[in-house]
Amino acid sequence: MSSYVKRVGDLTEPVELSASQIAEKMTSTVDTGFDPVTKPAHYAGHTGIECKQAMESMLGTDEYVSYMQGCAFKYLWRWKSKNGIEDLKKAHECIENMLEALEGGAS
Incomplete structure (x- = not known):
């Protein structure tokens, strides 16, 4: 197993959670730390794994970085016409993710 998978979480051995544990994780993930730029609630999974972590695990680092580059470009392209400064912050977040x-998670 690559160090990459260990870095984002070993998804090969799923952890069984009780219904109450899942409910607790959903509540804590969605309600705490919400930020529309860096941690939007709608990207939090029920197990506490963020969408970007799962995506990097699925795609691999090179493809994930390419995807984030495309997202950053999208936010930079539309910022004046759609969400203004929030889109610039989202582009910055995409670059930080890259x-x-x-x-290797050092930043």
Whole structure:
């Protein structure tokens, strides 16, 4: 198993959670730490794994970085016409995600 998978979480051995544990994780994930730019509630999984972590695990680092590059471009392209400064912050977050992936989680 690559160090990459260990970095984002070993998804090969699922952990069984009780209904109450799942409910607790859903509540804590959605209600705490919500930020529309860096941690939107609608990207939190019921197990506490964020969408971007699952995506990087599924795609691999190179493809994940390419995807984040495309997202950053999208936010930079539309910022004046759609969400203004929030889109610039989202582009910045995408670039931070790229750096973190490329640096192995060191940033």
